[in-house]
Structures are given as C-alpha cells and as structure tokens.
Amino acid sequence: MIALSLAEIAEVVGGQTHDIPDPSVQVTGPVVRDSREAGPGSLFVAFAGERVDGHDFAAAVVEAGAAAVLGTRPVGVPAIVVDDVQTALGALARHVVRRLGATLVALTGSAGKTSTKDLIAQVLRRKAPTVFTPGSLNNEIGLPLTALSATEETRFLVLEMGARGIGHISYLAGLTPPKVGLVLNVGSAHIGEFGGREQIAQAKGELVEALPSEAEGGTAILNADDPYVRAMASRTKAKVIFFGESGEADVRAENVRLTDTGQPSFRLHTPSGASDVTMRLYGEHHVSNALAAAAVAHELGMSADEIAVALSEAGSLSRWRMEVTERPDGVTVVNDAYNANPESMKAALRALAAMGKGRRTWAVLGKMAELGDEALAEHDAVGRLAVRLNVSKLVAVGGREAAWLQLGAYNEGSWGEESVHVSDAQAAVDLLRSELRPGDVVLVKASRSVGLESVAQALIETGAEGEVSAR
Structure with missing residues (x-):
C-alpha cells in the first residue's frame, strides 16, 4: 500500500x-x-x-x-x-485509489473473468508495473484488499468484479472507480439467484454505467458476439470498443483454429494493425478472452505485435483452471475444477474433444451450482453435449445433479458403458485408477463446492508415486 x-x-x-x-x-x-x-x-x-x-x-x-x-x-x-470493518476497508481503498496515478481496469462477466483478468495482467505488465486481483478475490472484501496492494510505482490496476445481485457491481465500482470497463458475457452463472439473463445483464451493465464519459477518458469494452453485452453500449457515456469474432468488432480474430494439442491460434486484428497469435492455454473459448485482453491493451497504447507476443507467451496464473499435467505414463489430466457453469462446462468439454483427437477421453463432471429452475435442463444439456462430442466416457460424480448429467448422456444415446454415475470423489478415483490407460485424457470439472480438485490431484499423484486416495 x-x-x-x-x-x-x-x-x-x-x-x-x-x-x-x-x-x-x-x-x-x-x-x-x-x-x-x-x-x-x-x-x-x-x-x-x-x-x-x-x-x-x-x-x-x-x-x-x-x-x-x-x-x-x-x-x-x-x-x-x-463501527463496520468492511465499510472502513472500502473507504480506505477508495482513498488510496484516488491518490494513485494508476489506470484502473475493471472487468466482469458470467464466465471467463479470472482467465481474462490473468491475460490482461500479463499483457499490461510488459508495458508498466501492474497489480491485479489474485485468483477470484472479486467481492466486497477481496477487491479493496487488491486495490490496497498497489504502490506508488503501480501504473495499471486490474480488478475483477463479481456479482450475486443487482447493485453489487455499482457498489464495487464506487469503491474503486474504473477508467476502463470490460464486460465479457451474460450467461447462466448464478441465474438461480438473479432470476434470469435480463437481470444478469442489468447487474453486469452497472460497470459501464459507472465509467466516466469519453471526454473524461472513460472506455467501455464490450463483447460484440453477445447481444446482451452489445446492447450495453447504450448504457454508457464512455467511448465504446467492441471485441469478438464479429466483422463489426474493432478488435477481432480471423482464421481461428486449434493446434493438434488443443491450443488456439488466430490472426489478431486491431485498429492499429494485425498480428498472429498462438496461445499456450487450452480451448477455443480462450480466443474471446484473448480478444478482450487485446482490446484493453490496444486502448492503453500497445501495438498489435506487442499484444500478440504477450498473448502467445501468457500462461494460467490461477489454480485449477484448465491446468494440464502430463503423467509419466502418458495420461493427461486437465484440472478445471475451480468452478463451473453451463458456458464454462461446455467450453471445457469442447477443449477436451480437441485435445483428445485420436485418444480416449474422460469427462469427470459434477454439479453446477446456483442454477435454480434451470438446473435440470442445464445438466441434461451438458450430458448430451458430452455424447455429441464423442467423449469416450462420462463419469458423473455426486447426487441429484450428477444423475441428471448421466441421464442427459443416456437420452442422447449413451446406453452402454460410455457413461456412469458414481457417488463421490473417491469412487471416481477408484474407477479411473482401474480403467485409465496410457494416452488417455481426463477432464475434471464441477462447481467449487463439489471439491473435485481432489480427483485431479489424486490422479496426478497416482501417476507420479503410485496408489493414493482423494482427500
């Protein structure tokens, strides 16, 4: 501080x-x-x-x-x-941010916030000292603590903002007023708490409403491929920059493809030029995240070549998000167990399919939380997608929601041994330990409350040291 x-x-x-x-x-x-x-x-x-x-x-x-x-x-x-520690912490953060000479970048969205925040930070810190949210500390306590970690040398402050209801982002933006505001998407995460996508869009759009006007240096960076986000342009007085694969986007990707190992490659176009990107991260969904980061970096003065090099060299900074581990026996474990919602679950399955071409693939999936009345339909849809993507075996872990995952796979045509429902993490580990073969690719993903990271860790340790149990 x-x-x-x-x-x-x-x-x-x-x-x-x-x-x-x-x-x-x-x-x-x-x-x-x-x-x-x-x-x-x-x-x-x-x-x-x-x-x-x-x-x-x-x-x-x-x-x-x-x-x-x-x-x-x-x-x-x-x-x-x-009288109140949280209020005092927010007041201190607001005071410090006002004293800093740093440019404050805030981002929100239903999915991809943390991965995008990590990309933005890795790109911007090539230009100047950058402080950013560690992990997912994006609430009314984590956000001010991050802001308070900035020093006199900090030039960019990148803050992730989460929301569980209307007014949350307005509150956070009031603590740490941003100059650049980025909205990634409006999806199904926490839809049970919000009540619908329209309400989620209302909440996420509070970020662009909090920005200063274009004359005062404010910039809203919006996803042109998401109609809910694109519509937020009318809710801000800031300059608007669109990113996406749409032809109308200011920052866009062309010739998107995946390498043989499932890593995205594309031609990045910005208003200042174009350059090629091949990412170290896994899955086509990272293209949108990379374009969002590129739009921020372009707006803050970086060239297309500088951005492309930074994106191509960026890695994952936050644990349990598409962490890829190659075991000595050739089994690949993909630990994406930090959290899950319908959009991120589907993106992870598509990444698994791309990584597993010519290999056996396993999807070890659990509950997606806070979906309300949409829970049955969304779990069913994920189970069906696993079958459509030709995942070799779906292992649904846990209670009712896991049963819905397996039922979706069954209804899509997985009638034999292509899907199975097990009771808990240890049962999943026991099954995988007995059936995995060299060369297999295993994806592990569920909402944070399920704790499936223990499955991934057990599989990694098994390959390195022998028999272990999930903890």
Missing part, C-alpha cells in the same frame, strides 16, 4: 485510535485479513466471522510487526476502531 500514517487512516475511515503511542507511525506494508500474512509495517483487518474472530489474533500480528489493527473494538494493542 502507499505509505499512510495511522492518524491519516483513522481520519479516512472515520475511526478512533486506541493504544497508539505515536499516530504518525506509518503503514508501509500490505493490508491483510489473514493473521499469518501480517509482517513489518502491515495493517491487519480484523473481521469477526462465525467461527473465527480476527480480533483474537491482534497481539500476535503486532508482535509479527503489524503497525496496527483495524477492528470494531479495542484489543490492547495499537488499533483503529470503527
């Missing part, structure tokens, strides 16, 4: 200082909510959760070097006491 004194922080957050001998002492380290991350000059934010109360670790973090604690009560060590 930029250096601020405890007195300045107290004023910004509207708090009272307690047990602080010298209010001029500065916070020069990171702002953290995990006591294990506290170090010299840090500020520890004490949240009181259902099972753990951060205030109980106050003495330990100060002993580790923290300058003070931000909490809701005095704790016997230097502290700034506020």
Whole structure:
C-alpha cells in the first residue's frame, strides 16, 4: 500500500485510535485479513466471522510487526476502531485509489473473468508495473484488499468484479472507480439467484454505467458476439470498443483454429494493425478472452505485435483452471475444477474433444451450482453435449445433479458403458485408477463446492508415486 500514517487512516475511515503511542507511525506494508500474512509495517483487518474472530489474533500480528489493527473494538494493542470493518476497508481503498496515478481496469462477466483478468495482467505488465486481483478475490472484501496492494510505482490496476445481485457491481465500482470497463458475457452463472439473463445483464451493465464519459477518458469494452453485452453500449457515456469474432468488432480474430494439442491460434486484428497469435492455454473459448485482453491493451497504447507476443507467451496464473499435467505414463489430466457453469462446462468439454483427437477421453463432471429452475435442463444439456462430442466416457460424480448429467448422456444415446454415475470423489478415483490407460485424457470439472480438485490431484499423484486416495 502507499505509505499512510495511522492518524491519516483513522481520519479516512472515520475511526478512533486506541493504544497508539505515536499516530504518525506509518503503514508501509500490505493490508491483510489473514493473521499469518501480517509482517513489518502491515495493517491487519480484523473481521469477526462465525467461527473465527480476527480480533483474537491482534497481539500476535503486532508482535509479527503489524503497525496496527483495524477492528470494531479495542484489543490492547495499537488499533483503529470503527463501527463496520468492511465499510472502513472500502473507504480506505477508495482513498488510496484516488491518490494513485494508476489506470484502473475493471472487468466482469458470467464466465471467463479470472482467465481474462490473468491475460490482461500479463499483457499490461510488459508495458508498466501492474497489480491485479489474485485468483477470484472479486467481492466486497477481496477487491479493496487488491486495490490496497498497489504502490506508488503501480501504473495499471486490474480488478475483477463479481456479482450475486443487482447493485453489487455499482457498489464495487464506487469503491474503486474504473477508467476502463470490460464486460465479457451474460450467461447462466448464478441465474438461480438473479432470476434470469435480463437481470444478469442489468447487474453486469452497472460497470459501464459507472465509467466516466469519453471526454473524461472513460472506455467501455464490450463483447460484440453477445447481444446482451452489445446492447450495453447504450448504457454508457464512455467511448465504446467492441471485441469478438464479429466483422463489426474493432478488435477481432480471423482464421481461428486449434493446434493438434488443443491450443488456439488466430490472426489478431486491431485498429492499429494485425498480428498472429498462438496461445499456450487450452480451448477455443480462450480466443474471446484473448480478444478482450487485446482490446484493453490496444486502448492503453500497445501495438498489435506487442499484444500478440504477450498473448502467445501468457500462461494460467490461477489454480485449477484448465491446468494440464502430463503423467509419466502418458495420461493427461486437465484440472478445471475451480468452478463451473453451463458456458464454462461446455467450453471445457469442447477443449477436451480437441485435445483428445485420436485418444480416449474422460469427462469427470459434477454439479453446477446456483442454477435454480434451470438446473435440470442445464445438466441434461451438458450430458448430451458430452455424447455429441464423442467423449469416450462420462463419469458423473455426486447426487441429484450428477444423475441428471448421466441421464442427459443416456437420452442422447449413451446406453452402454460410455457413461456412469458414481457417488463421490473417491469412487471416481477408484474407477479411473482401474480403467485409465496410457494416452488417455481426463477432464475434471464441477462447481467449487463439489471439491473435485481432489480427483485431479489424486490422479496426478497416482501417476507420479503410485496408489493414493482423494482427500
């Protein structure tokens, strides 16, 4: 974080200082909510959760070097006491962002946010120091913590914004006002909570409404291939840049194809020129993510050649997202188990089909959460797609939703041993361990709550060390 004194922080957050001998002492380290991350000059934010109360670790973090604690009560060590820690954290982030000279890029969408954010960061940091959201810390706590990790040297701040309802993105954009706003897509993720795609579009479009006008330097970057996103152009006063495979897109891809290993290659066109890209990531769905990143980079002054080189060299920065591991016996394990929704599930299956040409393919799939009344139809559709893509075997893991996946495959024509329903992760591991052969490709994917990353990890460890169990 930029250096601020405890007195300045107290004023910004509207708090009272307690047990602080010298209010001029500065916070020069990171702002953290995990006591294990506290170090010299840090500020520890004490949240009181259902099972753990951060205030109980106050003495330990100060002993580790923290300058003070931000909490809701005095704790016997230097502290700034506020009525609400989350509100105070947001106010501090807003203050720091205003002080920074960085360009703030915010992005949202139903699918691909984290992968696209990672691409944007890898491209922009070739131009100047860049801070970006780690993993998927895109909510009212994770976003301000990321913003507060910026320093005086930061020139680009890339923030992922998630939403579970109307007004969430407006709130986040108010904490960290963006100059560039990117909307990827409007899909089915969390449709059970929102109530429909129109409501999802309303929520995602709050980002472009929060942008400054074109005269003030604001830019909205929108997916020309998604009608819900394209329509958001009318909701902003910012400059509008379209990306996509559509001929009307300002930043577009031509001659899209997949390599023999399932990695996308295409000709990138921008208003400033064209260049060829061959990505290290797997799956054609990354083309749209790459175009979104290219549109941001173009708008911030990078040439087509610079962007193409950066995209071609970019990798995956966040765990369990199409992580590809080749076992010594030739089995390929694709761990995409961080999360799942209908769009990302279908994209992963298509990537599996591309990677597995001439090889046996396995789709180990589990529940997609928060789909509401659409759950049965969406799980059925994924099961059917697995059959249409000629996936060699579908392993549906878990309860009711997994049964719907297997039923969809059955109704599409998977009547023999091409699909199976198993009860849990360990049952899946046992099945795969007994039936996998050298050269097979295995995709593992489900919503985060299912925990199927344990299946992928068990398969990787089995190939390296022998028999292990899913944990």
